[in-house]
Amino acid sequence: MANTRGPRATRVSFLVPFVGIKQQLREGLPWKSIAVLALLMVASVILRCSGWCPACLTTGAPGRMLLVANLLMTFILLVPQGIPAELMLLFIGAVCSLAGILTSKELFQGCASDAVVTLALLFPIMKAMGDTGVPERFIGCMLGSAKGPYSLIIRMFFSVAILSGVFNNTPIVVMMIPLLQSLCLRQGVPSPAVLMPLSFAAQAGGSLTKMGSSINFVADEVFRANGYGIGFFTLTLGCIFICLLGGAYCAMMGPKVLMPVSDAVESSASRGGTNLFKVAFCPSEDGPLVGQSLEDLGLHRIPGVEEITLHRWHDVELVEAGVVDSNATAQSLQLEDSLYARCSAEGVAQLRRVRGLELCNDDELNLLGSKRRQRCLCEAAVKETLHGQRVSLRRFKRELRCAVVAVRSGAESVESEWREGFEGYEIQYGDVLLIEAFQEMFGSEPWLEHFSVTRRVPDSEPPRRGTKADDLRAIFIVVGLLIMIIIASGGKRAPSLPLMAVIFLCGIIAVKGLSLPEAYQEVNGPVLLTIVGALALGRAMELSGLANCLATALVALTRPLGAGAVKLGIYLATVGLGQFLNSAANVAIMGKIAIPIAHSMEIAVGEMALVVTYAASACYTAPYGYQTNTLVLRAGGYVWGDFVKFGGILQLLHMLLVVSMAGWWAKFSP
Template sequence: MDASPSLQLIGAWSRAASDAAPLASPLARQPRLQDHLRREITPQRTAVLLGLILLSIATEHFCPPEFGIQKADRWKPYAVVDSICMGILLIADGLPPEAVLLALTVIYVLAGIITEHEAFSGFSSPGVLAFGALFVLSEAFAEVKVLDALISRCLGSPKTLLTAQFRITVPVAVLSAFFNNGPLVAMLVPIVQAWSQRHGHSAAQLLMPLAFASTLGGTLTIIGSAANLLAHDRARALDPPVDIGFFDLTPYAAPLGLLGLCYMLVAGPRLLPKSTEVGRDGQVTRSPSKSQRPGAFPQFTAFTADDMPSEAELVEPDQLRRYHILFVVRSRCPSIGCSLFDMGMTRLPDVLVLELRREGQPLQDTFGTALAAGDFIKVAAGAASIARLRKAYDGLEPAVHKDLATLGPHRRHRRLFEAVVASNSALVTEPLAKQKERLLRKAGSVILAIRHSSSEAAAADLEARSPLKLVPGDVLLLEAFPDCLDRLADFSVVAAVESSKPPRRGRQQDRLRGLLCLFGFVLAIGLNGLGFLPLAAAVLALDFFCCCARVLSWREAMRGVNGSVMMTIAASFGISAAMTKTGAAAALANALLNVGLRSGPFGVLCMVYCGTALLTNIISNTATCVMMIPVAVHVAKQLRQSDGCENIDEKTLLFLVIFAANASFATPLGSPSNILVVDAGNYTFGDFVRFGGMLQIIMMWATCSALYYFPCS
């Protein structure tokens, strides 16, 4: 399913660029209105607008199309088409899609092209409300880690790349039929990255199939993507209304998705780049990314037991920022019986395994010994890597887990912090053991690890040094509640570690919450599929249940709803109304028919598919769906009047638009799933054209053939 346009490539890049821009000095000259206008109204955009206006004038003068409206209103369809073309250009230039679509809708209202009710009917649409509620549901499932456990079991330990791709794409395609694409892919990208590193596979050959599988799976059900819900909502507004059931897309989407998965499995090893190479000896080489994804692991070298260097040799500038931390293997850990090498810990970047202890004694074969409950693993890692390590391995917890349990049940509010000890802190005057109790009692914080200020101490074994006191400048890695550290004046600098929320698993209530969420979701989807409960009401009821069960707080649920995608979908209703009311959709449909009918009804289907697929690879699939649905409806009405085309009705053309609008494979521009894997897999634009372009052609012929030979009527 689709994520928000904040995850869509064009909008995300423009906002990321503005966020990353340095703040202007208060003394610097502030830009004036003329400067803003000069920057936005560029000569290129002005030339395109003038060209569109001249083309409209020439079209009206030499070959005026039939709009079916009064002569005095013939300027309106030209204004709509020209403004939509300019909107596509602005989106391609980096403006947020939701801002462009909403601006066009407001302009149409002010110009008298559509009414206010027609422009803003999307804000009261049950389909839009249901899609927003699905964002909250995705956040809830990410919190209870149900999908993480399911995906981890599906991935297993494949030996070949083909098996790895199969184990990733199939479950993702199934899950994407019921969950938002963006949050699902965003949740799975770090899992697949770490999993590929642990098992010696190239992440670049797994992440693009992951994104494409989520896109293919999103067409299986009506809630699979925003385009599906939008088409469902617009179909009910037709006269007569067209009903699209929850699983009506499945008979077509299942074989099409299977065909797409087969293509990826066959062509993936040959067409996808190989940016990561991992050998059996643990040596890892990665080509650097042009822009590292925030929170991504840096380049690293892992060592086996035979070539492990001494700790004196490990003291390098970047390693001085590492902590030495002790993890304990709990009895619930699924990795019990596996060695550290089999677990992939020797391949994790920025994580160096120093020692494996059993019953207080270090083991000689650190990486080849099978783990047992109660074993201790000493690692050297950065703060962010420690946070990721806790999430990657269930049952692997810091050795101070008993102290963490005393912090209380509200784990979702806790974070990791790096705190620099101040010179006037009581931590430097009294024994550390006593100060640990004070931090736990007064600030609700637990020390996980210590990094000493001197380079010799930083590289040394903390337990061998046995520090009784800290010194100013030492850095503590703490787990605490964000507002608790303000109660102490012991630290000169406190910095939160990004994405360091502790995983909520291991307790009985965690498993119970996960099972209840999964059962509630299956029940809600089942009741809606059988027609007993509207989709929006079913999903909203499940959202309220998740908040009542403390899976999410109400504030977290509200933050989970992305306003950008909601605005994009709601504003697109006005665009659709303008195209229909002015006759622009009918004129475009007639043009497609005149060209496509030369090859028969199949040619018409191909023309509609090509036009939709071209737009969806440039702008978002929701905007594409809005623009093409009125065209598809008029094409269907005209086809009914042609010989041999009586079976191709509005529902068939709507299905064609749905499949084509979701088929954004040839570029990273149209799909939020694609942008999420661009940097993670170090892909280029050419990688998408080479691997996804052929898939685009295959899906076009397969979709048009399926709907031509097996129409919905």
């Protein structure tokens, strides 16, 4: 064995490659940012020792202002390197507290603000609303008859904008991405032409009401102390104009600019596949599929779907959807028809998401009861212990906690049959069952006894709709949300939004719209802590005099060109800072800068509040400046240049609209 104790010996690990401390420091730290911060600190020390005191400093001391300025630059430089924004903001607040700029009470004052409390309650409420399927049904109705990219984009833009006015826009985009990808595949439209406009629609609609975005709550917290509170519908008028502008631009330019991003949509007719199941579907009574032809439905374009055939019982006719030149494909789908699909397990999961389509044996699956969020599809190869036995729905539910969706025969010479139910089906050794099962059963003793191999199908949770309990729960949540909005927007004498949200959330838990652990899980801690830290940083900038000095510098640059140029400078500074900062932190910082500018230039605080809020809610030129942009980045296959090319013009149009119309909107805002 070689000697490893000599001076040239190297340390080796067979599990994880050993990385030396020097290499960790060299590769793990953002040295360029650290070098910039070191230079800034040296410059600050020199200025402080020279007795420098800027004329703009009316409150605070030069040393405190320089400290807050360095901390702000630390945040801007290090957060893009991967340091959590909420952790950095709280650290900055703690340092300011130790330096005597903030008191401990001011550091954590944001925890008791209406903005933080309301958002903490709205996160689980919006989750419960999304689980009802009502938002998806609303968007499905809006998109159902869209033909071609132009119609699809315009319908999608306004439906998403409306939903973003009452929902947090991030879960709206998460819900819409797979729905739009499926719809684009079915219609033969490249999804990149639609996904970036989806993100822009969610951003634009976030200002429709106060509860549409966390930005609005922070803006209210910042500007209310200076005489301009943001009510429930304060931002609505401006948002309508912004949505009209954004919808028109995306519909006209999206297909032209974004269509070349992806390759042509590939139909299932050109794809080969193995390990396919034969699954029977039927149209639902209240769905949008009845009356459409198979070719128009485009179900055969969904990945994993190899063939869709229509089975019409009264004349026993099978129609192949993939045959474009067949006259039969023009026949419309009737309520009594069935759709037979040859598809993979992933294809089955995708087809179940299509609104208006349900499994023919859905009644068998419903025997599994509630708790659908704990179930998923999986493939299970049967052992000899099940050979010759017949499927008993009650036994499968009781012992294996699953129900059969489809069967693929293990013998190559045996062709599996089309079945619309599996009660009494005789299982053969080697069969592969596609089952809906509770996830806790994976690896359990009953499964190990009867199944040799199991595979979980990703993203295959069953849709939470269809039963009477689901309908009643959906009605309760929708009506309750509307009542909460109406009461909370009733004026100063009406109960506050946090109070109404508490009562409504308790009602949701009572009707099992959410369980209490699920409600806790949905509270987005990073967002709430970011707001707390951002409010503390804004307060530190105000007390140290940094906000006033930055405002003075901005006024000096733009004052010769008039009040319009000042508002333009505020807009550009907000959008520019938004490329690096979280939107909530951006509003808190720019709000503190904009308020003294408004006073010195005799501009209404309401105008500045609208400019800052709308600018912070519109990040069209960078994929990482807004969370919805990051969500569609990978799904659409975009690069940074796509956002600059497509979103840059929209950002310019948005800027001209907001700056020119903010004064008028402020006068008519309730």
